[in-house]
Amino acid sequence: MYRILKNTNHDVTVLNYVDDSGLQVADILVGFLYLKFPLKPANSNIKFDIYCGNEIYVKVNELYEKDPSLIEKRKSLLNKLEEGDSEITSFASEITTKVLKDQLKTCWRMKARYDLLNFESHIISSKLWEKTFEKMRNENIIIKETEGENIGCWVFDSDDEGSKIIVRSDGTATYIAKDIPYALLKVGTIEDPFIYQVFMKQWDDTTLWISTIDNLKDTTQPFFFPAENSITVIDNRQTRLQKIIKEILNKFESKSNRYMHLAYGPVLLSSRTAKTLGINPENVKSVQMSGRKGIYVDADFVLDTLYGKAKEETMKRNPEITGKDLERTSEEIAISAMRYSLIKNDLEKEIKFDMIDSLSLDGNSGPYLQYAYARCCRLIEKSNAKSFSGDVSHLSDRIEFRLIKHLSKYAIVIEDATKNMEPKLIAQYAYELATLFNLFYEKLPILKESDADISDARISLVEAIRKMLEINISLVGITPLERM
RNA sequence: GGGUCCGUAGCGUAGCCAGGAUAUCGCGGUGGUCUUCGGAACCACAGAUCGAGGGAUCGAAGCCCUCCGGGCCCGCCA
Incomplete structure (x- = not known):
């Protein structure tokens, strides 16, 4: 929504409210101060936020049942936090800042960005x-x-x-x-x-x-x-x-x-994915995630897996992409797959996350949009066109008319998406455009067309599509790639 | 129990608010396209009594009512 509002001339400030006080902070402190968890996770590959949230927090909560004296210790820590005990407060702040920084890394990886962080403790x-x-x-x-x-x-x-x-x-x-x-x-x-x-x-x-x-x-x-x-x-x-x-x-x-x-809507796990995590849901279509119970998939893991797949595919198709370019391209594909799957449907509808389905880079997916864009780019590049002044009157095919019609709906879609706060409308619009383009590309010759007037007109149409795809996929936080 | 949202092919979804003709798209399935403009593509087929019933309407997946099934919320947790 930030991108959409910003690009429709709204002055937008994005705030992120950080929940850095209360019981859950005291829980982590109990882990460090009384249960003597090391300040760095034993496995240095584990991010600090995951370490606190999925190891310490889970263990501490388990131990409360066995050892009620820990609950007393938590209470006393909480009191010290609220009274502003300088030693405890500064330790807590050190921990929460480290967690925050690691969480931000993941948010940034997914192309979220903020203007200001507000802290609950500061309220x-x-x-x-x-x-x-x-x-x-x-x-x-x-x-x-x-x-x-x-x-x-x-x-x-x-x-x-x-x-x-x-x-x-x-x-x-x-x-x-x-x-x-x-x-x-x-x-x-x-x-x-x-x-x-x-x-x-x-x-x-x-x-x-x-x-x-x-x-x-x-x-x-x-x-x-x-x-x-x-x-x-x-x-x-x-x-x-x-x-x-x-x-x-x-x-x-x-x-x-x-x-x-x-x-x-919250992201839920499909029963198939829940099973792989060791839960056995009976006749249930989806399962709520719970950090405390260890029922979750974390974003970095999904992105890493997508990244691996994207990299493999990219190397297969484009051997000339190597090194940093390959890494960047694979990462952008992974992110587009993830972001698109989160916004293509209704905001309020819960998202059933399935590990296998979500790793697909085909069909109605972010990479499909990027692929159509890359195809447009290559056509423009190969055409050596310097300007795009093709005459539309040379276009006569039904698919060309459908494309032009679709392109012309752009303003209405953006207005609708903005007024109703529905980013999916832009994602759907871009998908339909990509679909029409792929059909056009399949059925009609563009560069190969022998009639120069028709060819020029088609190249101009491709440029219009390219531009429109660029605008729309950027609006939903997907990076247009010239090659992939 | 009260509130609220949802129920559309094997699975996931669009359309519902602002009612119009054979209900969208993807995955999966089957069969094709290919001496390629880059196959992350394209085409075709199979697959849906739009949860059930009733109502108002010339006309309902959509609006109203009842029922069935499910999610979520209803903490001196956050």
């Missing part, structure tokens, strides 16, 4: 949460329960979602609580308290900023808030919580129309 330490809590109390948006099972908690009573605890009876803020000031910040109801610093440069040469608690007042500060419209992109399992947040925004000011939840 607390900047007093943003405190101010929001005070406001909500003052305006009676939340009330303190004096009886019943939620006694002592601050609760929001939603009109149609029931009541929701915002602050626990021990005074700590729940998960949803920290989303409220963040939402208020986005629409501009509260002032931005953060100071920003450059975190690093990204793959697309843009700057990634982070909020910081350090004092850097002399530096030039960028402005990130407020936004005219904010789009919160999150799993459709969070729909209920997002509705509650919207409702709370409305209690402050009627700005909730500027806050929208763009939901997407």
Whole structure:
């Protein structure tokens, strides 16, 4: 969506909310401090984020059942984190930063990019949460329960979602609580308290900023808030919580129309793929992933496998591509296969991930689009055409008319995709264009055409297709390749 | 139980919101195209009572109702 909005002249800022506090951080700390997990994984090929998330986190959670004293240790760590114990806090920050950097590597590999990282821990330490809590109390948006099972908690009573605890009876803020000031910040109801610093440069040469608690007042500060419209992109399992947040925004000011939840469906594992991971689902079509249970496939593994296949194919077809070019080409093919499979269907529909099906580079796939583009490029290159002034009136075949008609729908498709937030429309449009082109290529001679007028017209048509493919596949984050 | 989303060939999907004629595409299957403009391609065939039933309509996969089946949400977890 970032690419689509940006290219339709919207001023877009991409925020990434980093969940760097709470229980899961304490779990990892228990692993390092009490269970004496080494600071570096024994196998140096394992990324640090995977090490923490899939080894330490899993083991620690298993051990809680056998050794309840660990739970006490976690609680004491959590308290120290919330009180800001300097030794524990800085260790935690060291760990979460390392995890974050490794997670970003994978995101970047898939061509995601961000403008700003916001940290959950900063929502607390900047007093943003405190101010929001005070406001909500003052305006009676939340009330303190004096009886019943939620006694002592601050609760929001939603009109149609029931009541929701915002602050626990021990005074700590729940998960949803920290989303409220963040939402208020986005629409501009509260002032931005953060100071920003450059975190690093990204793959697309843009700057990634982070909020910081350090004092850097002399530096030039960028402005990130407020936004005219904010789009919160999150799993459709969070729909209920997002509705509650919207409702709370409305209690402050009627700005909730500027806050929208763009939901997407989760990636599930096909039962076939789940079986290969040792789970035996009975009569079930798909299985939810769970890091804690070890039921998952990780993105890097899939990309690495795709990369291997793409490399093999590329070497077979294009022996002259070698070295860095070969690596780059194979990587771009792998990424296009993955990205396209994630966006070609409805955003809200769950994605059934199957290890075997997803490794296919044929049919309705990202590489198919790249292939059509590469074919266009080679035709243009071989034609030695300097300009494209072929006369369309020389075109007369039905397939040529269909192509021209399809090309002309471009603006409508982009508008539709943008207004309705449906990136799949662009993917589908590009796929149909590629399909029509392949048919055209198969049925009609282009360079071989003996009539020069017709040939020129067809070359011009190919150039139009090439350009349109380039624009559209780029919009969905696929890199056009001249050779593959 | 309440809310919500979904059910289209063996599998995965488009079309549904803004109703029109023989329901899209891919994978898989079968059979073809090929002295190649690069076969990651193209063509053909087989494969679907669009979950079931009812309703309004000249007309329903689509809209309304009922039922059946399934997912997700309904934590002082995040």
